[in-house]
Amino acid sequence: MTLMIDTGNYIAAKAAIMAKPDVVAAYPITPQTTLVEGIANYVKTGEFKGEYICVESEHSAMCACIGASAAGVRTFTGTSSHGLLLMHEMLHWAALARLPVVMCNINRVVGPGWNIWPDENDSISQRDTGWIQFYCSSNQEIFDTIIQAFKLAENEKVLLPVMISYNAFILSHTSMPVEIPDQKEIDDFLRKRKSKWKLDINNPITFGNIILPADYEKIRKDMQNSSENAKKLIPEIAKEWKKKFGRYHGDLxxxxxxxxxxxxxxxxxxxxxxxxxxxxxxxxxxxxxxxxxxxxxxxxxxxxxxxxxxxxxxxxxxxxxxxxxxxxxxxxxxxxxxxxxxxxxxxxxxxxxxxxxxxxxxxxxxxxxxxxxxxxxxxxxxxxx
Amino acid sequence: MAIKDLPDTECVLPGSAACPGCPATMGLRIVFKALGKNTIMVVPACCTAVIESLHPHTSFDIPVMNIAFEAAAAGASGVEAALRQQGKEDTTVVAWAGDGGTYDIGIQALSGALERQTNFIYICYNNQIYSNTGIQRSGATPYGAWTTTTVGGKTEFRKEMGEIIQAHHIPYSAQTCVSYPEDLYNKLKKAKGIKGPKYIEIMAPCPPGWRFPMEKTVEMGTMAVETGAWALYEVENDKMTFNGKSKLILEKKIERKPIEEWIKYQGRFRHLFKPEKDVKRLKAIEEHTDQMWDRYRRCYL
The missing domain is CATH 3.40.50.920 (Rossmann fold)
Known part of the structure; x- marks a missing residue:
């Protein structure tokens, strides 16, 4: 365990790479920028060994995460405000495709007029997309929640994407001391993703083709059931984290x-x-x-x-x-x-x-x-x- | 490569929901013959989403990921990155999109993926309309053509997507047509062997969209090439080569046939012939085509 004093975004970047995603696809937006810059620095230092796709929009960021996640690997992205709104279509897509993408959203005001301060209307307006939504209140909670989010999202009983929101500047740009576990401890807590199904040439399946009402309805109900499963799993994962690392931020x-x-x-x-x-x-x-x-x-x-x-x-x-x-x-x-x-x-x-x-x-x-x-x-x- | 020598591989299975005479299905068969089964395909909203047939069935014998309309290239970027992380770089990633998903709503994601040097083949099957939504105009719809959103005939000329692609200076891009399966096959084979972004556009005459009989698909494609409305070419590391009849037209070894010879068989241009011949618009079409070929000659001869 080490103590790191840094801003919410740099802490989120640290958590993200310690979760060892295979693919990160992101696009910069204030106040999320230092998060993607943080990950870019870890690419430079070699601490992040996954693919870092610098896409041309947030919409494409989510599409790339969807493609990578469907191919069976762990994916992460981050955004804020208008970026999140541009992703809206693909947020629905990721959730309905049951892809465990994990994303940070830095809660920021929606324009016009341009305003980069905190406001939760961006993520609240995404509440019906099927994403699990966490709201954090400290940099430590950001770190701990990101790691836990992967475990939750990738659980076969859940398979829903997770959004971790935290307020612009109040957390994203404010330094706080955060306890960082050793990589090995994180690896023990969060194992490599094993996807139940994926784009696999040995098992060619078509995902997302035309579906009739009765089957579609079942998919929606299954999402709802999975969300109920998440309700039970969130406290379990939080307890496991507490037992292992001694920190607890509550359950739901x-x-x-x-x-x-x-x-x-x-x-x-x-x-x-x-x-x-x-x-x-x-x-x-x-x-x-x-x-x-x-x-x-x-x-x-x-x-x-x-x-x-x-x-x-x-x-x-x-x-x-x-x-x-x-x-x-x-x-x-x-x-x-x-x-x-x-x-x-x-x-x-x-x-x-x-x-x-x-x-x-x-x-x-x-x-x-x-x-x-x-x-x-x-x-x-x-x-x- | 003669048609009889094409591999037996068939990844478009019986039970597809395509219209009779569908050019996309013809193109897909050749695509899989050239690329083989070690291929993953990303398909945005387009006719192919229907051709795949209904969940939980599929008419495709390779893994397919459907994605939103504007998202093919970005989705493929993610698939490609994930495969690389898993050491599966030998799998070919293909984005297969229509002209609407390429020229219009998907152009941003496509441009981004090309600029990022994504190692994939982006194939646009171009039937010059939004056909899956029921024949609306796209950036690829030719001047004068009727669609449900250009009722009196389109008043603008189509985009030159090939030139937009060339501005990205990718290792390989090509224009081909379903009526020339060998040309299509060879271009796909070549693309498969090149690392980095590849773009192939397939002219795909659509019987219900263009209003011609379903047995005339191949002929409509051939006529598009012979009249010079469409050019067969490939661009390797900025070096452009015209193929087949297009090469002869470029070098003026043959005259291109009048566009009129092609469009008079298509109901979408009927208003240019009946009740009386619209000489002005027909002339504009021919002139525009000549300008295109003059530009090709200036740049590539």
Whole structure:
């Protein structure tokens, strides 16, 4: 084990090459650039021995990953914002083709106007593509999740691609100390990919040709079943990681001071990390508030949320907006409780366009909810309103 | 190589869902005869996705990966990289796309793959239309041709894809036609033996798309070459060689036949002949063809 102090992107690059992908295909976009540059440096030093395809667009990046993954090897890519949106068609393709591609997405605002700060609308708008979605809150979690993601994606009971999202700059460009296991330990944890099927001249199969409705429906149901399998596997893999490396970031959600909590705050990504400071402060003030940081938006931890909802009122912060509706996490949380719990759910939109959401802001949000004076899905700190 | 000497290899199995007289199926048979079974094919949205027939069946006896419309070259890049990592560099990776997937929506990914020196053969079977979607115009549709989106006849001339490909200075590119199976076979064989990106374009006259009887596919291809509407050539490391009748036309050893002789048999050009002859547009077509050949002569003679 060594300690590496570096930014989220360089940590992600390190994790990616330690997972030993055979093919990386990527295209640069701010704020993901240092991730692909990091991998390029590992090509130069010889630490990365796989193929590095510098494609001409994010769409082609995902296509190349799809081709390589279908040929049976481990693949990785990274993108952000508009890059992710350009990939959209192929995100569906990778998932429906059941290819375990692993990808980092650095959550960034979608234009116009041009804005490179954090916002989760890019990945939230990909939620129905069939990808497993993790949201990270520290560079250590980025490292650990990337390695675990390959193990999860490539498991025969899952075979779904995994997206690991983390906030632009707050994590992508901020240095933190990260414990890096030895390569041998990683190799023991994550074995070489064994594909159940692949493009193989000795077993010529046609993938993705015309399919009639009844068979197509089965494929969709199988994806759904696999996503449910992932729900069971994510905690198992996290436990195995904890046992081996001593670190644990939660399973589908990370619970922080939820014991005896009368209010539980739900948030994702960097706001989830910031919230821990707020929870400590609120607890000092005698307010019984806990945090459930949602780590996987897909599969959605609805059973866990229902348990939380039976214990406490819920406060949800979304760094995204489904225009015409409300924050995406807010919607999903309420749906998880529907008809099973009468608990109150307070929704807040905060930090869009990369606006800072400090622990102080989160405390104000919680107190507002505790007072019960909240409109349905309130925009926190909206200037001029 | 005479047709009778072509290998017996058949990778297009009975039960394909192609239309009768389909040029793509003819081309595919020759492709597999030339490349053999140690081949992986990447197919974007195009007629071939139908020709493969219905899941869980297939009419192909080699591994095939279907991919999105604009994605053939990029998908093939991934397959090729993965094979190299597995020490299977002897497997030929082929992207097989239509003219829509090549000239239009797939040109970016194609250009990228060529520039990256991807070791694969990109084959465009060019039937001058989006045929799988039901005969819409593409960048390869010739001037004056009716399609469902150029109802009065296309008002623009087609792209010169061959020249766009040549601007990438790849080791090998060629134009051929399904009506000349030996030419197609030889070009594929040559491409297979060259490392790096190879591009082969096959003229593929489409009976329902061009509106001619299904038994006339070969004839329509031959006429395309003899009228100079299509040229057979190959480019090896920037050295261009014209083949067959195209060579004779280039060297002015024979006159190219009037394009009219080719298009008058195609329903897609009927409005240029009925109710009365559209002299102006027919003249424009001939002039444009002459300009193309003049350019070829200037550059390559």
């Amino acid at each position: 959600i990370e619970r922080y001071k939820c014991e005896n909590a009368e209010y539980i705050l739900l948030a994702m990504g960097a706001i989830g990390a910031e919230s821990k400071v707020s929870i400590d402060n609120l607890r000092k003030e005698g307010l019984k508030v806990g945090l459930a940081r949602v780590r996987t938006f897909r599969p959605f931890p609805k059973e866990d949320i229902l348990k939380l909802g039976k214990q406490a009122d819920l406060i949800v912060i979304d760094r995204n907006i489904s225009v015409g509706s409300e924050g995406a996490l807010f919607s999903e949380v309420k749906a998880s409780l529907y008809d099973k719990s009468d608990t109150k759910v307070y929704g807040f939109i905060a930090g869009l366009g990369g606006k800072d959401v400090t622990y102080n802001d989160i405390e104000i949000i919680c107190k507002k909810a505790i007072k019960g004076k909240v409109k349905d899905c309130e925009w926190y700190g909206l200037e001029g309103v």
